[in-house]
Amino acid sequence: MSGRAAQYSKPLSHYLRVKKLQIFPVLKRLSFSGQITWSAPAGHQWTLFFDRGQLIYGKGGVHPVRQWYRQAQARLPGPELSYSGLQSSAVAAPSASWLRARDYQLLQHWLSQGQLSPQALRDISSNIVADILFDVVQARETQYQLARQLPLAADQTSIYIDDTPLLTSVTDLWDAWLEAGLEAYSPNLAPVIQHPEPIRAQVSPRVYESLMQLLDGQRSLRDLAVKLGQDVLNLTQALQPYIQSGWISLVEVADFPSLEGLDPPGVIGAAPKAALKIACVDDSPLVCKALGQVIRAAGHDFLAITEGSRAIPTLLAQKPDLVFLDLVMPDTNGYEICSSLRKISRFKDVPIVILSGNDGLVDQVRARLLGATDFLSKPMEPIVILSVLRKHLAPARI
Template sequence: MQGNLTEIDIGSILTLIELGQRTGQLWVESHYSSQSNKLNTDESFQNFPIWENRSQSWFVFFLNGKIVYGQVGNNTLSRIDDYLRHYRIEKGLDKMQLDFPESKNSPEYAYLWELLEQNIINPKIARNIIQGLVHETLFDLLNLHQGSFIFDLGTALAPQLTTLEISPLNTKITKQVQEWKQLYPHIESPEQLPILADIARVNSSLPPATVSKLQKWADGKTSIRQLARHLDRDILTVAKAIYPYVQQGWLQLVYSTHTNDGETKNWAQVDKRQGRIVCIEDAIAICETIETILKSQGYEAVSITNPLEAFSLIFQFQPDLILCDITMPELDGYEICAMLRHSTAFRFVPIIMLTGKDGFIDRVRARMVGATDYLTKPFTATELLMLVEQYINTRSFRHTTNNTEDLLI
């Protein structure tokens, strides 16, 4: 089963999976709409949720028509770490050995199970985290208006700690989505960062305990979504709690592209961490172009044009990120990615697959073998650098310049 969200909505897809008692996984990709940037503010709020206006993907795993797990497509572990903070667990696990081959499609899920097996968390906490992550995944999906989906029948994500009934979740979260829209335009996105804008009025109007909590969380570094995880609350509850303060101007909501004084950052203003990037691509011209762009931004870039040599050379280079073309002779990108994911050393190294223009199925297959993300050719220097910064730099931000010089690849 596959199609576009303009033809069938997420709620209906979930209902069909439940009624058919299907086992497998649903992959959903949002579609960036450049036209949404041309709409007036009110239209944008009504039709294009702000976090929908970039390419993003999600996975939802099912067993006999029930939900086992849900995650964002980039396989980040930070979502679970945010919940660990709520339970006062200071540190998780770093690049541990995972013993769940069935979980290769979801390193995040395997990470959760490893925390459980290492007795860092107990089953009750693990179930609570799963429920929270499924809830926020469905919240994002039920907010989507544009995108594509593929549901693949297959074996269930294993082992299962819990399964969640679809109908109650579907009904509950659909209602929350409707209530969320009533918070516009004061609150736009779960990715917004609350920051105290009028500390004097806050001090004179609110009890000291409330002021203390606002000062702790409204630091311009913690998003509404992260705050919900830290507090183990749903996104709507947190948004409603801060809504009166935002409405009165005591709190300001900004995006990660802004500093505390409201200045918008561009690429030149962002502090970069040196990182080593390996590009596996049999086209020499493409490798040279990618190297030039990355080196100009202070990265160490290494190219491997012979895919048969890639696996051994990567162990020598020990990269922080890997770019890998899908279509190559003798050994394709899927095989290379699968081999790397079976190695403990590269279990969590970001792997970005380079796909063709019509690579929708390619992207799904790339996720299956453990790819972190993908970049569709031809791409711009801006798109390449944005994706690299997302996975190498410890600070996340959104690119705001209009420099879109195309790479002819």
């Protein structure tokens, strides 16, 4: 031996993190059935399910519902992903022995009904597991536990995932992520524009308008990648110069409401919850109708106000728990209403969520200075509406 120290082309931490994936061939060789769960000091957990050594599914992490929803939405764009559609599917979704995961049961139900192809289910499951494994690799410190279970019954046989190319793709993505200098960036973070003017000067008006609509802090890098049909690495690299310059920030974004708490309509024995009263002040009857359908399906009362001039007296009389407030109306505007409400003691702490088709940072800042609690762009997906309720109201009442 020459006595020279070994030279690594990659940092040692890379090998230590990727080493976590070496358990896969061991589980396959042992024909393992059950779950492996990784835990991180921050409290996050990631679980993968195996049947006879074959990978079936995964769940957990920072955004367990977001990661399921964005993959399901990409391959099942029908009405089943509305809140009422999910409720109806939850009634019929079977329980798969020890694999009692509501999201998995819903996918299996749609497969049995012919609404989801076997390949689509495999793609959804593979992409969810890929996101989970990347997060496990990116996490600096993790511990794992194994929970052995009996193999699934013959009538519960699932569509298996080929883990060999999956492990290769996760390792390759992690290599590229490090090489691009993105180690400190989690794909679960959401980009939001902080300084629009320098960006406006560098891109076309069309690109600038798209960026303002998409980079609102409500969609993670992974959400955006799936929505735009892009690779998350390429998308993050494209935004990296703006992030490094401080023009765009990466912020944490909340997960969607849990599917495990999805109560089917009319379930006997379900604990009753006091209905919330949610108001919408918007001159568009269509916006109010769409929002009302989601709110009522969730079991809450809904108040629609389509005349801005009637907003304040009606809100004072009805005393809603949360107000969705349009920013631009013919006879008044959301700024004036928001400012007036905040001067009334009854509405000092009531969440006021501004709705607007214009995602300009100036509008957001002005709305927040006048007391707005949150700022969302139209149109909103049903699950985003429910996420807002959960974010700003007591979880026990949602």
